[in-house]
Amino acid sequence: SQQGEEDPQALSIQEGENATMNCSYKTSINNLQWYRQNSGRGLVHLILIRSNEREKHSGRLRVTLDTSKKSSSLLITASRAADTASYFCATPSTKLVFGQGTRLTINP
Amino acid sequence: EPEVTQTPSHQVTQMGQEVILRCVPISNHLYFYWYRQILGQKVEFLVSFYNNEISEKSEIFDDQFSVERPDGSNFTLKIRSTKLEDSAMYFCASSYTSGGGELFFGEGSRLTVL
Numbered sequence: 001s002q003q004g005e006e007d008p009q010a011l012s013i014q015e016g017e018n019a020t021m022n023c024s025y026k027t028s029i030n031n032l033q034w035y036r037q038n039s040g041r042g043l044v045h046l047i048l049i050r051s052n053e054r055e056k057h058s059g060r061l062r063v064t065l066d067t068s069k070k071s072s073s074l075l076i077t078a079s080r081a082a083d084t085a086s087y088f089c090a091t092p093s094t095k096l097v098f099g100q101g102t103r104l105t106i107n108p
Numbered sequence: 109e110p111e112v113t114q115t116p117s118h119q120v121t122q123m124g125q126e127v128i129l130r131c132v133p134i135s136n137h138l139y140f141y142w143y144r145q146i147l148g149q150k151v152e153f154l155v156s157f158y159n160n161e162i163s164e165k166s167e168i169f170d171d172q173f174s175v176e177r178p179d180g181s182n183f184t185l186k187i188r189s190t191k192l193e194d195s196a197m198y199f200c201a202s203s204y205t206s207g208g209g210e211l212f213f214g215e216g217s218r219l220t221v222l
Contacts, residue, residue, distance in 0.1 A: 030208045031208050033210065035211075037151070040197070040216075041215055041216070042112075042199050042213035042214050042215045042216050043151065043199070043201075043211070043213045044213070045210045045211065045212070048210060088151070092208040092209075093208075094156065094163065094164050094206065095141065095153050095156050095164055096141075096153070096211055097153055098150055098151045098152075099150065100150050101150065
C-alpha cells in the first residue's frame with residue numbers, strides 16, 4: 001500500500017507554538033506530499049518533497065524527508081488559529097491514498 | 109487561480125434514487141479523480157479517469173457507480189440506486205500529471221441519502 005500513516009492522531013497546542021506532525025510509509029517513493037483539510041472542506045495541497053530532497057520550506061511550513069527511515073515530518077512554526085485542520089501525507093503511485101491524518105487544534 | 113468546481117454542494121435524495129454529481133476540473137488537467145469521505149472517516153479513493161476511460165477503481169466503486177466526461181469540461185459521478193451508506197462527501201480532483209503530481213480538489217458535494 002502507498003498509504004502514509006500520520007502521527008499523532010490529534011494534537012492540541014497554543015497559538016504561537018510550533019506543531020510537528022509525522023508520517024511513515026512503507027514503499028519506495030518518488031515524492032511525498034502533505035495536504036490540509038479544514039472541517040467539511042476539500043483537501044488543499046501544501047507541499048511536495050521529492051525523494052532526493054531532505055528538507056523543504058514554504059512560508060511557515062518545513063517538511064523533512066528521511067527515505068532511509070521511510071518517514072517525513074511537517075513542522076508548522078508560529079501556529080495560528082487558522083491552522084486548525086486535519087493534515088495528511090500521501091505517497092503517490094497511480095493514485096493518492098490518504099491516511100487518517102493528524103487533527104491539529106490551535107487554541108487561542 | 110484556477111480551481112475545481114463541484115455541484116451541487118449538497119444533495120438530499122431518497123434511497124434507491126439515481127444521483128449525478130458534477131465536477132468541472134481545471135481546464136488543462138488530464139487526470140480526474142473521485143474520492144469519498146464518510147463523516148468522521150478518512151478520504152477514500154473511488155476512481156481515476158484518463159483519456160476517456162477509467163484508469164483505476166477501488167473496491168468501493170462497484171456497479172452502482174459510473175463516471176463520465178460527457179463534454180470537454182464536465183466530469184460526472186453517477187450513483188445508479190443510492191443506498192443509505194452512500195451518504196458522504198464526494199470530492200472531485202484533477203491533476204496535470206499522473207503517478208505523483210499534485211492533486212487539486214474541489215470543495216465537495218455532500219450527499220445525504222434518506
